[in-house]
Amino acid sequence: MQQIINFIIRYKNFLLYIFLMIISMTFTIQSHSYHQSRFFNSSNWLTGNILETSNNVSTYFGLDAENQKLLNENKRLRDLLFNMGETDTTALDSIQRRYTIATGRVIKNSFAQPRNYLTIDKGEKDSIKGDMGVITSKGILGIIENTSNHFATVQSILNERSNINAKIKNTDHFGSLVWDMKRYDVVQLIDIPRLVKLTVGDTIVTGGMSSIFPEGIPVGTIRKFDLNSSNSFYSIDVALFNDMTNIKNVYIVNNELREEIKELENQTRTDDQ
Amino acid sequence: MISNSYFLNVVRFILLVLVQVLVFNRLNFFGFINPMVYILFLYWYPIKENRGAFIGLAFLLGISIDFFSDSMALNAASTLTIAYMRPAIMRLVFGVNLEFQSFKISNTTRIQQITFLTLLIIVHHLVFFTLEIFSLENFLLILKKVSATGAVTLLLCLLFGSLFSIRKE
Structure with missing residues (x-):
């Protein structure tokens, strides 16, 4: 003794x-194989507030550019609206609505690590929940991972664990969007079969297989493509539309039917066993 | 005197965490270099203090930075490692001088100080990026990140060190 x-x-x-x-x-190792840790994330009260305060100061320096971006987007949306023949939103009955949109502001951005997370200034109080999609006016950004009362963290598409369903615009060939951790302006689209005809410059959009994102949200354009080692699928480099280094305002997309889809899928899975 | 150095370390701790997460984590030189200036805390920390408390403090420092940067416990693990290895590194760099009662880092030569700081940074970055990337396939990527980030960290630490060093009486 x-x-x-x-x-x-x-x-x-x-x-x-x-x-x-x-x-x-x-x-560390736990979150290598599974999700971001429940506690070790910047959406908690203390870090969220400090990051928000710092962000409140720094946003003033980009207000002009940000306003211009929002004006451009409004212009594009108005163009669409007027040319569709619907000039009012009354047609959008709440029953017909499948997606609801919330807005948010990025208070922490990162793109230099293998696993990048952003923090936004909206949380459970604004009915943000895990697994909602996050987009910007230019394209896709990521998926909500953890939430606290006033903040939420977003798993960026620049994250080695990110895996999002995407397809080539105007076709039905879909694959998975992943990231090889090398460049912050390029992600990879894999699992597109070799019989598909590709051209450099083709647009990639989100696919309909995901219950998180609506179909057809822009992702980027094809930068270059190769066949993978087994010679049966393409591995495509996609240049992102979003400038991942400069993101301020985001939209959070909630699929109202997601619960229903999940429930159905779970039921099918349990029935199988 | 004791309460004075205690107070100084608390202020240092808080300031270094804030500077690290609000300024240096957002630098992204060349798209990937984020220098880790908070290592200075371990460089500055008094030598004759309780070692257990030092290791605990280093862990706390790392984990508070992890909270802000969503990096699991990478900073904690690497800071903890250099805190534990600091006496060994010091013995390697300063040799017999360390045994003297009146030993102070500010009394050693410039070269020794820089070597000490460099070793701290290299060990820290090696642990950090190995855990972060977590595959030997990307060994070259790890080396690239360690050397590039390490060089910038060293440069900034030296600048900070000469800006805020305690003056010799």
């Missing part, structure tokens, strides 16, 4: 080191 106590006293620093190391490794 005496010896054990002596041992502990003698190596107490080493034991403390090992103990704390195991804690941090657990958090």
Whole structure:
């Protein structure tokens, strides 16, 4: 007994080191194989507020450019609206609505790590929940991962675990959008079969297989494409429409029918077993 | 005197965390270099203090930066490692001088100080990027990130160090 106590006293620093190391490794490795940790994320009260305060100051420097962006988008949407023959929103009855949109502002952005997360200033109080889609006026941005009362973190498409259904515009050939961690303006579209005819410059949009994003949200254009090692699928480099380094205002898309789709899929899966 | 250095370390801790998350985490030189200036805390921390408390503080420092940057516990793990290895690194760099009662980092030569800081940064970045990328396939990517980020971190730490160093009496 005496010896054990002596041992502990003698190596107490080493034991403390090992103990704390195991804690941090657990958090790190656990989230390598699964989701972002529930607690270690910047959507909590303290970090959220500090990041928001800092962001409140820095947004003033980009107000002009941001206003211009929003005006351009409004112009594009008005063009669409007037030319569709509907000049009012009354036609959009709440029963017909499949997607509801909320707005948010990015208070923390990152794009230099293998796993990038953004933090936005909307949370559960604004009925933001996990697994909602996040887009900007130019294109797709990511998926909500964790939420707190006033903040939420977004898993960016620049994240090695990101996997989003996407397709080539005006066709029904769809694949998965992943990221190879190399460049922040390029993501990869995989699993497109080789019989599809591709041209550099083709537009990639989100596909209809996802219950998160509406179909047809722009992603980017084809930069270059190769056949993969098995020679049966393409691996396509997609240049993003979004400038991932400069993102301020975002839209959060909620699919009202998502719960129903999930429930149905789960039921099918349990019936199978 | 004791309460004075205690207070100084608390202020340092808070300021370094804020500077790191609000300024240096957003630099993105060349798209990927985010220098980690908070390592200075471990460089500046008094030598003769309780080692257990030092290791605990380093862990706390790393984890608070992790909270802001959504990086799991990467900063915590790497800061913890250099905190644990600091005495060994010091023995390597300063040698016998370390045994003297009146030993102070500010009394050593410039070269020794820079070597000490460089070793801290290299070990920290190696642990950090190995855990972050977590595959040996990308070994070259790890080396690239360690060397590029390490160089910028070293440069900024030296600048900060000479700006805020405690003056010799």
